[in-house]
Amino acid sequence: MSEDYSVAHIPREGARGLWSAPRRKALDRALRTILPILVISGLVYLWDWTVKANEIPPYILPSPGLVLKTLVDERALLLPSLATTLAVTLAALALAVIGGVFLAVVLTQSRVIEYSIFPIAVVVQVTPIVAVFPLINIYIDNHLAKILLCAWIIAFFPILSNTTLGLMSADRNLRDLYRLYGASRWQTLRHLLLPAALPYFLGGLRISGGLALVGAVVAEFVAGTSGFGSGLATRIIEAGYQLKIPRLFAALALISATGVAIYVILSIVSNRILGRWHESAMEGRR
Amino acid sequence: MSEDYSVAHIPREGARGLWSAPRRKALDRALRTILPILVISGLVYLWDWTVKANEIPPYILPSPGLVLKTLVDERALLLPSLATTLAVTLAALALAVIGGVFLAVVLTQSRVIEYSIFPIAVVVQVTPIVAVFPLINIYIDNHLAKILLCAWIIAFFPILSNTTLGLMSADRNLRDLYRLYGASRWQTLRHLLLPAALPYFLGGLRISGGLALVGAVVAEFVAGTSGFGSGLATRIIEAGYQLKIPRLFAALALISATGVAIYVILSIVSNRILGRWHESAMEGRR
Amino acid sequence: QDLTPVTFGTNWLPQAEHGGYYQALADGTYKECGLDVTIAPGGPQVNNRALLLAGKIQFHMGGNLLEVFNAANEGIPLKIVAAHFQKEPQVIMTHPGEGFDTWESLTEIPTLFIGEQGFQSYFQWMIDAYGFSVEQRKPYTFNPAPFLADKKSGQQGYVTSEPFAVEQEGGFVPTIFLIADYGFDTYATTVEVMSKFIDASPEAVQCFVDASALGWTKYLYGDPSAGNAMILKANPDMTQAQIDFSIEKMKEYGIVDSGEALEQGIGAMSAEHIQGFYDKMVAANVSPEGIDISKTFTLDFVNKGVGLDLKAELTK
Amino acid sequence: MVQSNGAVSRGGAAGTVPNGSTIVSLSGVGKKFESGTVALSDVDLCVARGEFLSLLGPSGCGKSTVLRLIAGLDRPTTGRIAWGGERRPRDIGFVFQEPTLMPWARVYDNVWLPLRLKGMSAREAEPRIVEALESVGLQDFHRAYPRELSGGMKMRVSIARALATDPTVLLMDEPFAALDEITRFKLNDDLLRLWKERGWTIIFVTHSVFESVYLSTRIAVMTSRPGRIAEEIAIDEPSPRSPNFRMSAHYADFARATSDALSRAMGGA
Amino acid sequence: MVQSNGAVSRGGAAGTVPNGSTIVSLSGVGKKFESGTVALSDVDLCVARGEFLSLLGPSGCGKSTVLRLIAGLDRPTTGRIAWGGERRPRDIGFVFQEPTLMPWARVYDNVWLPLRLKGMSAREAEPRIVEALESVGLQDFHRAYPRELSGGMKMRVSIARALATDPTVLLMDEPFAALDEITRFKLNDDLLRLWKERGWTIIFVTHSVFESVYLSTRIAVMTSRPGRIAEEIAIDEPSPRSPNFRMSAHYADFARATSDALSRAMGGA
Ligand SMILES: Nc1ncnc2c1ncn2[C@@H]1O[C@H](COP(=O)(O)OP(=O)(O)OP(=O)(O)O)[C@@H](O)[C@H]1O
Ligand SMILES: Nc1ncnc2c1ncn2[C@@H]1O[C@H](COP(=O)(O)OP(=O)(O)OP(=O)(O)O)[C@@H](O)[C@H]1O
Ligand SMILES: O=[N+]([O-])[O-]
Ligand SMILES: [Mg+2]
């Protein structure tokens, strides 16, 4: 509900020029980048101030400057780890998308399947990786497969759940239309259900994007280095053990930045895809 | 797309009696309980068969019978732990609902707030608990607060993300109507946006329900026993360490059952709430 | 008499390896010299050390000397004031009769389940000193099932714990190699304290060190039931059988009471011993060069023969 | 005057079809919804092949429900629906009361849909899509999304979608209600032409007495809740009908008779 | 004949209002959508307080857009909209072209909504809600959900919602298009009565020439894309108008004149 649209305060029509549609759009785009940067800068400043004012030693909470310096100084160590974690994250996310959407489609084909399989998906979602990892360890040999399985277990559920919800939320009049025109299951899925589920799926994707990253890190914590090489989790464990706290924070900062980057990219993709038809992606929706 | 509705195969009208609406409803309700039980029984049987056929020793994979026996024999140890984990789970889920919905509402009040805060929420979502826990540990004294914070970090994001999506997906004609009638922000929120977001929120809730349980377990792994007493995580760690694998699986089974129970309850609540108006909860939606 | 409240953070769930401290707590030994001690248990992911650094707790149970070397390398003002285990109780276990019955043959074993910390520390030394290889290692997640499932594998463990679980649940007695016996001669279960606290409250440190030594003496040679009761209460998964096994192994391998401790009391340390271990670790590329070892410990509170009389009395 | 023609029969008349063979007949059809509303009770209706039947009745009397039952989108609670050719033809066209467009698809793709579902490629379907869009005057909007159309334009897309399929049976639920008179008259004539040329059977719901008279061969007037066929009026004006028909006294008479029937069905007024 | 009355003025006529003071005037208003469609260009229109103005024009000519601009739900790309009382009144009623009901709320609560937003409790609002529902014939459906209503019933709920608010300015976008003639005539008369009694200003979009003549004091006929006011026709038949007016020759003349104006606006035909 932007101010300039509310019924309560109608600006004089003459003022309109300043907020014409293209200008509002450009401003919006600028805000979208500048604001998060401002806020994050503010938080970083606060962090710096806290460290200085309370004379917190670097082995408890290093100052942002020190973390940045560490990031730069140790880039040769950290960047390859970032690449590894990123590779696992993206692979896990891809598998979560494939697995989640596939399962959602299968589950919504019939109540019988839905009622039989959904509980199993829930069991998989809630099973603590740490606890079942030994079993995975015994029955799966390929290290990369183990890691991906762990990350997948963490990431797939939101996509499954949201896509299922989306597939079930297709307009019933359109469903009738498809039935009437004798659409096959596959046609209904492809032309009606999947497009209708898109906004929900993309919402699930944004949740799973972060979880895939969490999954990549947790999997490495549990299963050790990934087979692509040592990821950021290994760096964090090492740094913790060796009490190289600035390095630990540098690795954490990389994880955070990666998470935000994934989210932003998925949001942009999402808005592009939904662009001209879904409420949630429309301009001036408030 | 249930068979008896498809255009391709229209049953003779006379056959209708067998599938009249109330009977179909009753059958549906029966399937909903019987099928998962059948499938889970099938899986349990397969598990049993695998253990027997391959003579897998109980310290690697105990048979379901043994797990059940352990569950019964050690109920004095396990049930209080279940209660603890459940208490933390429910508390974390409640906080996730409050925090997630509150944040979503705040974020959708203005683009400025959204662009500034969402990245922070993403950072919180992707931060590995294991890595930042020492910091939490230093600055928060109350043990229960620590545990709940960890579980909350894991559980809040799907609710935040889905609710935000839902708030943004309210029908634009209805938005116009509210604007026209001079609805206040609060009125628009209460009477339009929140009801419109309900299906999305409930979808997020079902995801977060499982994650809150995962969060309760992980929090205990990271932070030790919860202050309500030792939860199932502690049982699992100790059982694993002492090779009391049947006990470990008994604890896992309790976690799985809890997860499924939470999911089922949330689904029922969800269908009750959306009952007569949302596609996803309608009878015969396929 | 006003008691000073202090907290001792351990590195695992309550178990017999912490028996001396629980004993001292249970029978009032800490109170006698003026401390109101709280024991904060650790766990697999629990990091009590960060609390020590932040000044939230006063005493922390260190693992082995490598940890304190790392701290010194990072310039963290932390010292060990006592070492309650003369030997690292870490072992490698194998299945008997599979051809891995000697330390040398272990270099040929296809798989070794080693935890992340072990991998960072003694396993690096094993690579350097004996030619183990990185490829052998698979992560150990504190559940020995994968080891049991694979006869051609070995696994790390505390001499006092994992072998017991294997005997009980796996139904065989594993072959055990105490790595301390092959040259990894670090002290273990150290007491870490921030230098600031040592300077501010030396009497509290002295009390803790002395009372702990007495606690251990009573626990090993007297009646440990008060300490055990406390452990069993704090950790409902613990069993009396496990505790008995642990105490027996600690005695059998001289984990707590051997070497310098026999002469100077439980908790004894010597500069030469620490320097010797450090040199070894530098040679093995496990620890960084150039650390001023004297900053990692203080002998002000140990080597005073505390508890020797009591031991003599109890073992008479 | 119309009545004196003997063309108006009171009450349900399943089984007696003016001419041609029966394509679908409803006998004793009732529909009760889960909410408890009894929408239809004892509906008897017989539709001849090639007929243009209009359903006329007060708002909420069950017209849409009848169409949905005939299309097989819902099932009657009582009674039966029988098809002349033994089973429901596979090419039924339906213009729903609401436009029912896919919001994510452009106008062109929305019209393509039923053809696409029958396996027609974009290339094969193109002439028919273009023709249908032209007949509703939307050729310039084929790349627009539904959201960017006015209410009447959306409805016209929905009409074009049904016309493009060339169905044997076409069900239309107030297709022209949202259109201005001129467009409506044009589409009336287009529809009559297609109906004749292609031999469609059309069941048409409208609120306009004049429209029903102009278009149909027969009008079925329904009563209010629960819906029932009150009267049937045969409009035995030969086709092709031209705009001149609208000016004729005959037309006015039919309209008056129909209006009266509607009043009677609504319980006098 | 109507023209000889001097009541028809060709072209936009902003500023010259038949009688009464201006409540809102549009001058040079244009609207171009982001998709590139120019919906309106240079619309001049002046509405007098207490007037009943109908907008008539082909489908897609911009009638709904004009209403949205007047309501302040959209902003013109060019030109200005000025209100007599300096700023837009706070109690505008709007019946959208689509029912726009909240699917999660019962009929009763949907009608309550605008009153509720003004702070009226259920108890206070009850008489007005009941009255409004009765006037559209839906008193028996107050507990139904929108999903359980027919198309025309939904629209009637939407009408009831607007009537219950007693607005000073009422914008209605084809409110009766989905209703049968009898219901429609009844609501026409109800609306005229309320308009007179309460002194509302009504701007009414319709596709029915007859309806516009029956209801309005003035009809503005719009041209096709881009929309513009082509002609204005004053219907200087005194109110109260009764159903007899429908039978009068006067009525037929107005209707013919309006039809002709509409034909001209659509470029002859
Ligand atoms: N899904 C439903 N659930 C419950 N009642 C329904 C449902 N659909 C329709 N009805 C009821 O059935 C009756 C007939 O509805 P229908 O839509 O067939 O009317 P209609 O004749 O098409 O009316 P209109 O001219 O207003 O479109 C109405 O009273 C309506 O309330
Ligand atoms: N949101 C939009 N984006 C792009 N174009 C739009 C939008 N809304 C309306 N239009 C276009 O503006 C023109 C006028 O639309 P409007 O809805 O005002 O027509 P209308 O006169 O109300 O038509 P109808 O009688 O069919 O309802 C149409 O050509 C339509 O395509
Ligand atoms: O603590 N352990 O490494 O077994
Ligand atoms: Mg209808």
Ligand SMILES: [Mg+2]
């Ligand atoms: Mg319109």
